[in-house]
Structure formats: structure tokens, C-alpha cells
Amino acid sequence: MGTSEAESRAMRRALTIAATAGVPLGPNPRVGCVLLDADGQVLAEGFHRGAGTPHAEAAALSEAGEAARGATAVVTLEPCNHTGRTGPCSQALVEAGVSRVVYAQTDPNVEASGGTQTLRSAGIEVVSGLMLEESRRLNRAWTFAVEHGRPFVTWKFATTLDGRSAAADGTSRWISSRAARLDTHRLRAECDVVMVGTGTVEADDPALTVRDEVDAVVPHQPLRAVVGLRDLDAGLRVFDDAADTVHLRTRDPRAALASLHTLGRRHVFLEGGPRLAAAFLQAGLVDEVVAYVAPTLLGAGRSAVGDLGIATISDALHLDVEDVLLVPPHAGETPADPVNVRLTLRPRGRRETHRKDQ
Structure with missing residues (x-):
């Protein structure tokens, strides 16, 4: 069975509204729905606005009323x-009397799947x-x-051009440009967890919040996850009320991720220091790498990643480049602020993760 041009247009619209800004991330997918009449004209549309709110189909059916038949x-x-x-949305569509359903991606969640059989x-x-890859990219x-x-x-x-995350005296502010740091905040906002280790918290006292171009804290903050066994001072900024924080008292990356998955978290933005990064890399638990490279040389200092246990070049961890982006200074910044390069990569052999969003 084929699809019509009207259905293709409707799917593009459904993908657009599903990605509406401000929808909380987490355990639920982004979903959009458009209802068409017999002539291919739009009757109604809806999108999922977060856990506990009506699903996209229910929102569209509510708007259409009896016209959905x-x-x-x-x-x-x-x-x-x-x-x-x-x-269940499948039952809602049946009860509304729709005659045809066109969807992009099959639901991978076994608890929610089976809608196709109910409808048929x-x-x-x-x-x-229809537009399967676009839907997978959305979620x-x-x-x-x-x-x-x-x-x-x-x-x-x-990192600097020679792979340093800090100078020999430990100073690291600022290796990346202000524009690169703002770009980092945009990427943080796409995740529902920001993760660091206890060492980073003690050394840098980071806020780990998403902030905008005027450094204002924005809504819908990711969960702040701190990994490590040591006790931390409750007065550190990571424990303020700007966002929720969880202290995962483990050194095991798999255990940390299991805890976050149980909490309904689906995307971790790992910003920890070299040791935490090395632990995740050695465990094979890094799915995407985003590196901001500054045109700067230090010659000595802390490496951007810790010891990976690699003794010979044949054992090197290879990455495939997905995207390369120049991050120029923002309007109003000093011309001396250098252009940084943002590299998006994935460990070789992993399926493409669709970071190509610029």
C-alpha cells in the first residue's frame, strides 16, 4: 500500500509539531499526529506535551470531534x-471511526506495541x-x-589542539570560546541528564544547568547526576535548587546508567573529567562524542581523556566523524575570541546517531 502526497505533507507537519520546543524530555517519545479528511485536507493536529498529558492522537481526535469519522x-x-x-491510542482511533492510519516508526516498546494489530x-x-528515518532521528x-x-x-x-583539557597548573577556564560554551548549553538542553564525577564537582564547583545567551537559567533543566563514592559538601552549587540532582554512589558506569534508566532518563550528557570519560569509554558505553577544539597549544597539562589501557597503536579506539562545524564568535563578542571547531563523532561500528542538525 502506498501513500499520497497529502499524507507525506501531513507526516512532515506531524514531525514538526512533535519537535515543538519546551516539551519535557524523558521517558516518553516525541509524537505528532495530523488528521486528514477524504480530500486530503487537514482536519486537526496534536502532539504529545509530556508524561501524563494526552497523547498526540488523542489531542488531534479531541480537536476534530465527529469530523474524525x-x-x-x-x-x-x-x-x-x-x-x-x-x-491506548489505537482504541481511541477505533472508537473515533478513522478509516486509515499511516505511521512512521514501529513502537519499539514491547509494553506499548501491538497497536497495528488492534487497528487492523x-x-x-x-x-x-513513511519517513521512518526522520522519525527515528526525532527520537x-x-x-x-x-x-x-x-x-x-x-x-x-x-580540548586544545594538542589534546589538553587543562594547563599544567590545573587552570582550564576558558579553553573553549564563549560561543562554544553557549552551543554546549544548547546540546545540554537536548538531554535529560548531565553527568559528572565527584572529582569534577569538588575541583570546579559547576552549576551544570542550561543557560541562555545572557546566562539566565532556562526552564526544563536536565537532571544533574554526580557519580562517585566520596561524600560531597551540601553547599556545592550542584546541590542548589536550580535543578534536581542525584548522587550515584558507584564507580561502575553500567550501574550508574541502570539507575538513571530506572528513573526514566534516556539521554546522558557526559561532561565529567578524564577519568570518568575513560571509564565509560573502556566499558563501551559512549555512543556519541562531541568535542570542541580550540586553536590553542599548551604543550603540557591534563589530558582530555584518562588512561584507556591502550599500549599499542593497533588497539587504538577509532571514531567516525559524523559532522564538523565551525563555531564563530557571536555578535558583540570580541574579534579576538577564537573560532572553535565542533566535531561530532561515534565509535566505529556504531549505527549513525543523526547529530547532523546544523
């Missing part, structure tokens, strides 16, 4: 088939796979977490 529902994700905080059993025509971290049983991990670090 005989309509085509175009949805970015297979309609769910389970009852959680809200009822009710005599509704179902087509899947890349959520899809990965559901399929692998752990959060997707993006390791971010800033």
Missing part, C-alpha cells in the same frame, strides 16, 4: 496499545514506514534507550 490519521509513531496514565482487527487500513535517544535498556550517552569535552 472516516479520516486518515498520520502519526510519527505507531499508536500505542497499552493503558498507562492515558488510554477493527477493519482500519494501516500503512507503516534517537529514546529509541536507543528502549532498544538497549540503558540511556544513550553523549560524551562532550573541550
Whole structure:
């Protein structure tokens, strides 16, 4: 069964509204739905606004009312088939009398899957796979977490051209440019966890919040996760009320990720120091690398990553480049502020993670 141009347009619109800014990240996917009448005209649309709110299909059906009877529902994700905080969308579509459902991505969550069978059993025509890759890209971290049983991990670090994250005396502010740091905040906002180790917290006292171009704290802060066994001073900024914080008292990366997955977290932004990064790399738990490279040389100082146990070049950890972006100074910044380079990479052999968003 094919799809029409009107359905393709509707799917593009559904993907756009699913990505509406401000929707909280976490255990639920981003989903958009557009209802079309028999002539391919838009009747209504809806998108999921976060856990506990109506699903995209329910929101669109509510807007359409009786006009939904005989309509085509175009949805970015297979309609769910389970009852959680809200009822199953597949049953809602059946009861509304829609005649056709076109969706992009099959739901990888076994608890929610099965919507296709429910719809077809009710005599509704179902087509899947329209703009599948675009839908997977929309929910890349959520899809990965559901399929692998752990959060997707993006390791971010800033380095000089010769691979240093700090000078010989320990100073590191600022290796990256202000524009690169603002870009980091934008990437933080795409994740639902920012992770560091206890050593970084004690040494740098970071806030680990998302801030905008005027350094104001923005809403919908990621969870701050601190990994390590040592006790920490409650007066450190990571424990303030600007965002929630969890202290994961373990040195085991897998245990840390398991705890976060249980908390419904699906995308970790790993910003810890060289030792924590090395632990995740050695465990094979880094899925994406974002490196900001400054055109600066130190010649000595702290390495950007700790010992990986690699003794010979044949054992080197190889990365594939997904994207290269120049990060120029923002308007109003001093011309002396250097252009940084943002590299987005993935460990060789991993499936592409679709960071190409610039």
C-alpha cells in the first residue's frame, strides 16, 4: 500500500509539531499526529506535551470531534496499545471511526506495541514506514534507550589542539570560546541528564544547568547526576535548587546508567573529567562524542581523556566523524575570541546517531 502526497505533507507537519520546543524530555517519545479528511485536507493536529498529558492522537481526535469519522490519521509513531496514565491510542482511533492510519516508526516498546494489530482487527487500513528515518532521528535517544535498556550517552569535552583539557597548573577556564560554551548549553538542553564525577564537582564547583545567551537559567533543566563514592559538601552549587540532582554512589558506569534508566532518563550528557570519560569509554558505553577544539597549544597539562589501557597503536579506539562545524564568535563578542571547531563523532561500528542538525 502506498501513500499520497497529502499524507507525506501531513507526516512532515506531524514531525514538526512533535519537535515543538519546551516539551519535557524523558521517558516518553516525541509524537505528532495530523488528521486528514477524504480530500486530503487537514482536519486537526496534536502532539504529545509530556508524561501524563494526552497523547498526540488523542489531542488531534479531541480537536476534530465527529469530523474524525472516516479520516486518515498520520502519526510519527505507531499508536500505542497499552493503558498507562492515558488510554491506548489505537482504541481511541477505533472508537473515533478513522478509516486509515499511516505511521512512521514501529513502537519499539514491547509494553506499548501491538497497536497495528488492534487497528487492523477493527477493519482500519494501516500503512507503516513513511519517513521512518526522520522519525527515528526525532527520537534517537529514546529509541536507543528502549532498544538497549540503558540511556544513550553523549560524551562532550573541550580540548586544545594538542589534546589538553587543562594547563599544567590545573587552570582550564576558558579553553573553549564563549560561543562554544553557549552551543554546549544548547546540546545540554537536548538531554535529560548531565553527568559528572565527584572529582569534577569538588575541583570546579559547576552549576551544570542550561543557560541562555545572557546566562539566565532556562526552564526544563536536565537532571544533574554526580557519580562517585566520596561524600560531597551540601553547599556545592550542584546541590542548589536550580535543578534536581542525584548522587550515584558507584564507580561502575553500567550501574550508574541502570539507575538513571530506572528513573526514566534516556539521554546522558557526559561532561565529567578524564577519568570518568575513560571509564565509560573502556566499558563501551559512549555512543556519541562531541568535542570542541580550540586553536590553542599548551604543550603540557591534563589530558582530555584518562588512561584507556591502550599500549599499542593497533588497539587504538577509532571514531567516525559524523559532522564538523565551525563555531564563530557571536555578535558583540570580541574579534579576538577564537573560532572553535565542533566535531561530532561515534565509535566505529556504531549505527549513525543523526547529530547532523546544523
